[in-house]
Structures are given as structure tokens and as C-alpha cells.
Amino acid sequence: MAEEINDQSAECTSNCSTCGANCSSRKEPGDMHEPCNAFSSIKNVIAVVSGKGGVGKSLITGSLAVAMNRKGYNTAVLDADITGPSIPKSFGIRERAGGNDDGIFPAVSRNGVRLMSLNLLLDDEEMPVLWRGPILAGTVKQFWTDVMWGEVDYMFVDMPPGTGDVPLTVFQSLPISGIIVVTSPQELVSMIVAKAVNMAKTMNVPILGVIENYSYVKCPDCGKEIPVFGKSHVDEICKKFDLKCLAKLPLDHRVAEAVDEGLIEDVKIAGIDEAAEFIGKVFPAGEQA
Numbered sequence: 001m002a003e004e005i006n007d008q009s010a011e012c013t014s015n016c017s018t019c020g021a022n023c024s025s026r027k028e029p030g031d032m033h034e035p036c037n038a039f040s041s042i043k044n045v046i047a048v049v050s051g052k053g054g055v056g057k058s059l060i061t062g063s064l065a066v067a068m069n070r071k072g073y074n075t076a077v078l079d080a081d082i083t084g085p086s087i088p089k090s091f092g093i094r095e096r097a098g099g100n101d102d103g104i105f106p107a108v109s110r111n112g113v114r115l116m117s118l119n120l121l122l123d124d125e126e127m128p129v130l131w132r133g134p135i136l137a138g139t140v141k142q143f144w145t146d147v148m149w150g151e152v153d154y155m156f157v158d159m160p161p162g163t164g165d166v167p168l169t170v171f172q173s174l175p176i177s178g179i180i181v182v183t184s185p186q187e188l189v190s191m192i193v194a195k196a197v198n199m200a201k202t203m204n205v206p207i208l209g210v211i212e213n214y215s216y217v218k219c220p221d222c223g224k225e226i227p228v229f230g231k232s233h234v235d236e237i238c239k240k241f242d243l244k245c246l247a248k249l250p251l252d253h254r255v256a257e258a259v260d261e262g263l264i265e266d267v268k269i270a271g272i273d274e275a276a277e278f279i280g281k282v283f284p285a286g287e288q289a
Helices: 002-011 057-070 133-145 165-173 189-203 234-241 253-260 272-282
Strands: 040-049 075-079 114-116 150-158 178-183 207-218 245-250
Touching: 040 057, 040 165, 057 075, 057 150, 057 178, 057 207, 057 253, 057 272, 075 133, 133 165, 165 189, 178 189, 189 207, 189 234, 207 234, 207 272, 234 245, 245 272
Parallel strands: 040 150, 040 178, 075 114, 075 150, 178 207, 207 245
Antiparallel strands: none
């Protein structure tokens, strides 16, 4: 297989309009998407975004990958939050990633979720990443082009908050199937969703729906749902923008403790399975992105 790819690359003229080969480097006219590594086949790429930090975006990204993995799919997480990478810790992975001349090997969790994050390449995971925007964006692009992901049914991209260099690079360079917007139950949720909607329209990427995190705390005695962060506005916002509310997730200290201990694969969050089920219906694993 490697020899065949090398032979095609040697004869490549970089003019895809006159070439009939179905190689990993092929691009259609006007297509800015980067080819993934030659040893990767990724069917669906879901970006998890938010207009602000601190809403549990990484937790939801990892949980969706775990939920899809439990259903028997090959799943992966590309940690695009370069300056705040938390995905490896939540899966209990601390060793550095390896590689060879063909690319970088992703880390693999206990249950088979494939991961790539900057923390898997640093000597010290606690050292700050003091890089400018173009270098951050270039690193994320290399996670797509240089990592040998293998066969992946669903890749979830943990995006940094906002609409800066890295999100723009992800939307331009990766074949994003759709995005999920993560919010919290506050008044400014309307602004957060509006930013995500406008960016998605600009980049011509569909929004699969909205997940509200920290929606409530369930009383351990009576089971009553208490809105500790105020009344939820997600339903009215989803109606305003014609979006689907995929889930309203509770605030649960047991989940936080498990994630801190690297045991995200051992917890089940109410609402995540339903959101994963919806993603599977919209993007069946048998279809390429």
C-alpha cells in the first residue's frame, strides 16, 4: 500500500482537474481541505464549539466519543484547544505519542478511543504554550495531516473557544460534517449561539444542534432538578435560530471527579447517549464526510 501511494505521489502534477487517481492528496477545484494522512480513513468529523470558555466543551467532546465507542464505532478525538489541552488527562493518558517515517501514532484509550493532543507531544504537560496564532493553527492542521488515525467512523474535534485563527483553520482545512454548539444556562447564551450560527453560515457548515451544560443539579434526596445557574434559555434560543436542542446536561460532582481521575470512559452523563444517537442518524457511519 505504501509503495502504491509513493508511486502516485512521484507522478503527481498537482493538477487534480486532469487526474483520475483517487489518492489522499486529491482536491477538487476551490477545495481548501487538507488531505488526511495516507494511513487514515475518516468518515465523519464533528466539531464541538462554544463562544466562550468554561462551559464544559472538552467534557462533552470526550463524552460523545465515548458514547459512540460504546455503540461499536471507531471513534477519535482531535484536541484543537492547543493552549488548554485537557483531553488526554480526562482519558487517563500521560505517555508521549510515538511515530515513524509515515507519521504520528495517536494515543489509544483503554476502550479504543484514539486521541491526539499537544500534551501528548510535550515533555512537561504543565508548561504553557506561548505560541502565536499561525503556529497554533499550523499545529492543528498537522494533527490532521501527520497523524495516522487509521479507520475512524466519527472524529470529534475539541475546538478552542471563540472564532480566532484555530477555529478558522479547522473549518477551512478539515472536512467538517457538522458542528455542535455548547452553552450554559445564562442570558449571554443568545450571543454565543449567534456567533456560532454566523460562523457556520460563513464557512458553509451545518449546525447539528445545541447542548446545554450545567443545566441543573439534581437533589440527591428528592430528585428535584434545581437550576443553580438560573433559568434555561436554550429552548427559546434554539427556536429563534431554528436549531435542535440535543441535550440539557446536569452539573454532577461525580462526573467531574471521574474526569479529573482520567476515568471519563467509566461515567455516563444523562443526555449524551441521546445526542450521540442523533449524530448517528444524521451521519450514518457508512457514509463518508
